[in-house]
Amino acid sequence: MANTSARMLRLLSLLQTHRYWPGSELAGRLEVSPRTLRRDVDRLRELGYPVDASRGVAGGYQLQAGAAMPPLLLDDEEAVAIAVGLRSAAAGAVAGFEETSVRALAKVIQLLPPRLRRRIDALQAVTAPGVFGGGPVLDAETLTTIAMACRGEERLRFDYAPRDGEAMRRHVEPHRLVSLGRRWYLVAWDLDRGDWRSFRVDRFSDPSLTGARFRPRELPGGDPVAWLRSRLATIPNRYDVSVLIEAPEETVRSVVGDWGVVTAVTASSCRLAMSVDDLGWPIMVLGVLSAPFVIESPAELRDGARRAGETLIKSTAMP
Amino acid sequence: MANTSARMLRLLSLLQTHRYWPGSELAGRLEVSPRTLRRDVDRLRELGYPVDASRGVAGGYQLQAGAAMPPLLLDDEEAVAIAVGLRSAAAGAVAGFEETSVRALAKVIQLLPPRLRRRIDALQAVTAPGVFGGGPVLDAETLTTIAMACRGEERLRFDYAPRDGEAMRRHVEPHRLVSLGRRWYLVAWDLDRGDWRSFRVDRFSDPSLTGARFRPRELPGGDPVAWLRSRLATIPNRYDVSVLIEAPEETVRSVVGDWGVVTAVTASSCRLAMSVDDLGWPIMVLGVLSAPFVIESPAELRDGARRAGETLIKSTAMP
DNA sequence: TCGAAGCGGCCACTTTCTGACCGCAATGTG
DNA sequence: CACATTGCGGTCAGAAAGTGGCCGCTTCGA
Numbered sequence: 209m210a211n212t213s214a215r216m217l218r219l220l221s222l223l224q225t226h227r228y229w230p231g232s233e234l235a236g237r238l239e240v241s242p243r244t245l246r247r248d249v250d251r252l253r254e255l256g257y258p259v260d261a262s263r264g265v266a267g268g269y270q271l272q273a274g275a276a277m278p279p280l281l282l283d284d285e286e287a288v289a290i291a292v293g294l295r296s297a298a299a300g301a302v303a304g305f306e307e308t309s310v311r312a313l314a315k316v317i318q319l320l321p322p323r324l325r326r327r328i329d330a331l332q333a334v335t336a337p338g339v340f341g342g343g344p345v346l347d348a349e350t351l352t353t354i355a356m357a358c359r360g361e362e363r364l365r366f367d368y369a370p371r372d373g374e375a376m377r378r379h380v381e382p383h384r385l386v387s388l389g390r391r392w393y394l395v396a397w398d399l400d401r402g403d404w405r406s407f408r409v410d411r412f413s414d415p416s417l418t419g420a421r422f423r424p425r426e427l428p429g430g431d432p433v434a435w436l437r438s439r440l441a442t443i444p445n446r447y448d449v450s451v452l453i454e455a456p457e458e459t460v461r462s463v464v465g466d467w468g469v470v471t472a473v474t475a476s477s478c479r480l481a482m483s484v485d486d487l488g489w490p491i492m493v494l495g496v497l498s499a500p501f502v503i504e505s506p507a508e509l510r511d512g513a514r515r516a517g518e519t520l521i522k523s524t525a526m527p
Numbered sequence: 528m529a530n531t532s533a534r535m536l537r538l539l540s541l542l543q544t545h546r547y548w549p550g551s552e553l554a555g556r557l558e559v560s561p562r563t564l565r566r567d568v569d570r571l572r573e574l575g576y577p578v579d580a581s582r583g584v585a586g587g588y589q590l591q592a593g594a595a596m597p598p599l600l601l602d603d604e605e606a607v608a609i610a611v612g613l614r615s616a617a618a619g620a621v622a623g624f625e626e627t628s629v630r631a632l633a634k635v636i637q638l639l640p641p642r643l644r645r646r647i648d649a650l651q652a653v654t655a656p657g658v659f660g661g662g663p664v665l666d667a668e669t670l671t672t673i674a675m676a677c678r679g680e681e682r683l684r685f686d687y688a689p690r691d692g693e694a695m696r697r698h699v700e701p702h703r704l705v706s707l708g709r710r711w712y713l714v715a716w717d718l719d720r721g722d723w724r725s726f727r728v729d730r731f732s733d734p735s736l737t738g739a740r741f742r743p744r745e746l747p748g749g750d751p752v753a754w755l756r757s758r759l760a761t762i763p764n765r766y767d768v769s770v771l772i773e774a775p776e777e778t779v780r781s782v783v784g785d786w787g788v789v790t791a792v793t794a795s796s797c798r799l800a801m802s803v804d805d806l807g808w809p810i811m812v813l814g815v816l817s818a819p820f821v822i823e824s825p826a827e828l829r830d831g832a833r834r835a836g837e838t839l840i841k842s843t844a845m846p
Numbered sequence: 847t848c849g850a851a852g853c854g855g856c857c858a859c860t861t862t863c864t865g866a867c868c869g870c871a872a873t874g875t876g
Numbered sequence: 877c878a879c880a881t882t883g884c885g886g887t888c889a890g891a892a893a894g895t896g897g898c899c900g901c902t903t904c905g906a
Binding site for chain 2: 880882883884885
Binding site for chain 1: 530531532534535539540543544545546547573574585589590592593594595596597598599600601602603604605606607608609611612613614615616617624627628630634635637638639640641643644675678679680681705740746748749782807808810811812813814815816817818819820821822829832833834835836837838839840841842843844
């Protein structure tokens with residue numbers, strides 16, 4: 209106890225929970241003299257954390273945003289909320305943030321006390337797809353295990369079921385997790401084949417860290433995303449949707465959110481562009497907007513939308 | 528520099544980024560002798576962070592999950608990912624986590640360096656509702672400002688537009704943020720009225736912390752959620768949707784996700800129940816399912832669905 | 847104008863930290 | 877098996893830091 213380091217952390221923690229603290233209160237909680245508290249605050253400032261102070265009656269200290277992120281001192285609830293938020297972001301709830309979220313999630317999960325981890329697991333898998341359509345269901349543990357292997361440069365074993373054929377135990381040196389088109393891939397050096405391979409994470413089962421560390425090899429070309437893209441180039445199966453809609457830009461955007469790009473064409477019409485695996489989603493958007501539209505591509509969307517319209521009409525026709 | 532506290536933080540940070548470190552490497556990075564490193568590791572252990580060590584050739588240190596959450600040392604990307612994930616969770620992407628997420632978000636935002644905050648702002652408002660229907664659009668700043676006021680026990684000023692009438696500047700002692708039925712409310716002591724009031728956050732504008740702190744009053748009854756519920760009981764304005772769908776339970780559930788309750792009726796049909804503010808959402812679900820259905824309630828849903836169907840048909844009719 | 851609160855210099859005393867040296871224990875390889 | 881490697885922890889002496897108490901100063905709001 210009573211280590212300086214520990215006290216500094218507690219001080220940081222206090223400053224993070226309440227925006228504002230009178231000095232005497234802080235000194236009391238830390239069980240040091242006010243003089244020492246001032247010195248501690250100084251130390252924090254020297255470390256780069258901007259602690260603001262105000263004088264006079266009702267003065268006090270508060271921690272402000274600085275140049276660098278201070279160590280986050282979280283209570284249980286906050287830690288769980290962060291893990292849950294990251295998990296849903298990793299599952300694709302926030303377009304473009306899948307990979308970063310998984311990396312951050314791996315860090316949090318790794319440090320999360322088991323009792324909290326259980327609480328999160330109780331909240332089910334990364335599923336989320338629901339409406340978001342497309343993405344296969346993964347569970348968070350698989351994803352974070354792989355992410356931890358990448359981060360820690362540890363070899364990884366897992367069962368992998370190729371598109372056709374039997375599941376096989378694989379042994380790889382993981383390189384990078386990549387989220388591409390609603391799917392997760394692991395780019396790794398396959399130790400059995402002696403070559404670079406990509407693996408779809410939704411086909412993993414039972415991944416486990418071997419504990420053996422390795423010196424990372426260099427991926428030819430260096431960029432794992434580009435590498436993966438070129439490898440997958442032979443199997444493009446997404447739809448690039450483009451629709452002209454007779455509704456103001458803002459209206460459309462308020463429905464679409466981050467899931468598509470809306471650009472104004474005139475004041476009362478706009479173009480919606482989305483890239484999806486599953487046409488259900490753009491159909492829903494068109495349905496709920498109740499505004500006239502013209503489908504520019506793909507042709508399949510037209511059939512799907514008409515079928516959906518027919519169903520709606522038929523089923524609401526009866527009295 | 529070279530403070531013990533700072534070094535301990537750096538050590539924690541190193542242990543958090545790479546799962547595994549040989550001792551000599553750590554000692555080198557921290558610019559101390561191996562002996563001192565061992566002592567630092569001991570100190571961490573005394574503080575409750577379980578640092579594992581393994582001996583022999585290729586031995587090293589690694590940080591494990593412990594009883595408490597260690598201070599999270601985040602790099603820029605991770606901090607942004609966490610903020611983004613929390614924001615989307617706060618916006619309702621993960622049912623039931625709105626309030627906790629906002630509290631955590633307020634903490635992160637408050638500490639986030641401005642340059643990172645800008646990066647997040649560039650990713651737009653908490654909007655997200657979009658498809659999720661119902662929820663009004665809030666921006667994260669309003670929400671976190673209020674959350675910070677609650678946490679810091681600081682008085683708050685804001686413009687508030689009641690349902691009818693002019694916006695007025697208000698001055699309150701904030702008590703709790705509550706997320707209820709897709710909406711955010713602030714429960715607060717109104718300083719002008721001298722009474723407890725609830726405010727819909729989507730009607731706020733320009734909230735600002737006054738910097739004046741206050742001693743929290745006690746809310747009659749103590750439970751802000753119950754209090755708010757009883758206050759809002761007079762204004763129920765949601766739709767309770769019930770639809771019979773000619774599709775297997777699983778199919779429907781895979782589209783609806785957590786956003787509604789699906790119960791099987793026969794093997795090939797089921798009933799979908801949802802509670803929403805906005806009928807757009809159930810209409811989308813019906814549209815994308817392309818399965819016959821019968822609307823049981825509410826009547827408004829029938830009109831909405833038919834209108835949506837007509838739009839779809841008309842717009843896809845042209846060659 | 848006053849008092850409360852933060853600021854920071856100074857001092858003497860105490861505690862901790864550090865590097866160096868040691869022998870020991872575990873681990874896995876040749 | 878022997879061996880090198882790597883972590884463990886005791887002891888020591890000198891160096892560094894942390895601490896509380898005291899002081900007069902500044903800033904702020906009542």
